[in-house]
Amino acid sequence: MKFTSSVIIALIAVISSVSSAQNVQSPTTPKSIVLAIGGEPETGFDPLLGWGSYGNPLFQSTLLNRDADLKTQPNLATQWTLSDDRLTWTISLREDVRFSDGSQLTAEDVAFTFNHAKASAGQLDLQVMKEATALDTKTVKIELTKPWITFVDFFFTLGIVPKASYGPEYGRHPIGSGPFQMVSWQEGQQLIVERNPYYFGKAPAFEQITFLFTGEDAGLAAANAGVVQMVSVPAQLADVVPEGFYPKAVQTVDNRGLSMPFPSPESVSGRKVGNSATSDLAIRKAMNLWIDRELVVYVALHGHGTPGYGPADALPWSGEVQVPHDPEAAQKLLDEAGWLMGADGVRIKDGVKAAFPINYPASDATRQALAETVAELLRPLGIEATPVGGSWDAIQRVMHSEPVVFGFGSHSPYQLYGIYASELGGVGYSNPSYYENSQVDKLFAQAQAAKTVEASYDHWSESAKHFGFKGDNAWVWLVNLDHVYFIDECLDLGKTQIEPHGHGWPVTATIADWRWTCQ
Known part of the structure; x- marks a missing residue:
């Protein structure tokens, strides 16, 4: 495959960047992988400003999850009930959850997240919510101004942030209770994450993941160079599969x-x-x-x-x-x-x-x-x-x-x-x-x-x-x-969801099930 000079220059920058990244290992090592699956969020990794609305918030946990079949699964919440008048949600939380800084996650953090998301008036429209209140350390009450069953969507998408440390720079230095925590973020180049040692859920197979922000042509060139283990490609580039990769077309409602x-x-x-x-x-x-x-x-x-x-x-x-x-x-x-x-x-x-x-x-x-x-x-x-x-x-x-x-x-x-x-x-x-x-x-x-x-x-x-x-x-x-990915022959994603619109790396929704199959 031939590349323009600009793509080659971008590829050189990618390879140099990945090689110099902290603790990035050989692609044959199962503890670390490199992905080029989309761009970075303009407002950073702040759920209150829209991060995680599509796909997995990565750094934060949500009240509920959807499995590969889109069936509802508990996450932070253990029980959730709606009152007969459809105006009040009562949510019980797990007691064994800590943020990546080691602090305890409580109902106060959940109430703060919902109230502050409404006040932020960003991409999230929580105006139908009257107020979220912590009844005790593990119980949250969320009151609505009118019956609005799709409010439950926020239980799946709104990542919970810590009340004690949330501030204006949170999006660039996120602290959460999700499966990963941030190591470094070079805007416009790459994001490096590692396992959150306090994560309460199923531990991801990979200790570290690097996300490259390369653009489509350079991402494909990086795959051909063996720099990445997965790259997303548009339809126009999806017919020539790099050696050592297999194509995966994921069904979507995109x-x-x-x-x-x-x-x-x-x-x-x-x-x-x-x-x-x-x-x-x-x-x-x-x-x-x-x-x-x-x-x-x-x-x-x-x-x-x-x-x-x-x-x-x-x-x-x-x-x-x-x-x-x-x-x-x-x-x-x-x-x-x-x-x-x-x-x-x-x-x-x-x-x-x-x-x-x-x-x-x-x-x-x-x-x-x-x-x-x-x-x-x-x-x-x-x-x-x-x-x-x-x-x-x-x-x-x-x-x-x-x-x-x-x-x-x-x-x-x-x-x-x-x-x-x-x-x-x-x-x-x-x-x-x-x-x-x-x-x-x-x-x-x-x-x-x-x-x-x-x-x-x-x-x-x-x-x-x-x-x-x-x-x-x-x-x-x-x-x-179709969301088309070229995936290293050694990387198995397991069963994937019907993916939503392509913002926010939706393929990572099932990241806990990814496995490296080569020895």
Whole structure:
């Protein structure tokens, strides 16, 4: 394999960095491994600012865990109950937990973590929480302002921090009760971690792990040079496996789809909202019928993915059905709706052309490939879609009035709420298309008022009949990415989860089960 001079320079830097890292051992030694599986968090390793929302917080423990089958398992919590009025959680904690500095973890630390996460007003939205209170050293009470069953998501994702030592620099010097503790972090280069000697759970097989922040090309070059034992690769680079490695494609709900601005053009709080073409159900449904998702996976992802039909495919609350690929039905639908083919090959109705941009972040090769592939596929249907790459700042300015290649994917049904709830229209990246359906909102309210998350599934699933293909065709979902890893032949990851969106190293969720198989 050939590399550009810039990649070679980056590789040399990687090799030099790893070789000089404290106590990094030979790749053949089972006590230490090196990974290049993604970038580093901008705000550091602070759970209160979003670290650990996807995957394993690594340095911190959470109240609950999900196993490889996504089944709930106790972690810090031994019991957790919700009151009949759905407003109060009572959580009992293990008594044998210490932070990596040796101090005891108590209910005061849990209450502090939840209260401070709400006050931080970062990426985590805990506004539905009234207050968390330590009833004694091992019992926490969390009061809500209204029934909100998806609040339980924070039990799986919010790493607990120590009240006594938490401060502004915590994200760069984390102390937690998770399986690893930080040795050193050279921002933009590498992170070295080692086993936490006080960890109460199953001890990881490896005493030390180095995470390299190389970028995709240099990470692959490092694998070819034998510097790393695992590297994540995008679909465009996933077909040439380095010698001594095996490829592993992990199933995900890391989806990509086109947001379709839902209302007719209007101004909302000074924002341009809605689109004359995409506000027509006939356009949205025809696109869903026309696009051959198997072909999109083959062309844009080089086969490393699956067709996408909704934001929660394969999860028990998805409620989505496969969208048939029916080009004839798509054409008939547009003809009957008055979208007639113009002389320039673009359909037109009442003076409005079936034409719009498809925006994507210019730095994302996968989203660019999806935008370009979909644009070409839509051309024969008479829809003129123009791929436009830009920064996220630029996309934010147009995402309420023009389609965007967005990506989501989590282990929580709240993902549906975040995309389709009318009250979230224009709130950050939530519901960017300003979708609104009162029946969907009603079903969401019923889901949030359920006694358990499992009891809410039917309501979430029912809502898909309204926002999905059988109803409003609110989005045009395209694909679910495979997360592709090249893994040293001696490294066995065991059973992996259906992974969420790719932020935060989700493959490390089962890190306690990783094993080195060579002697």
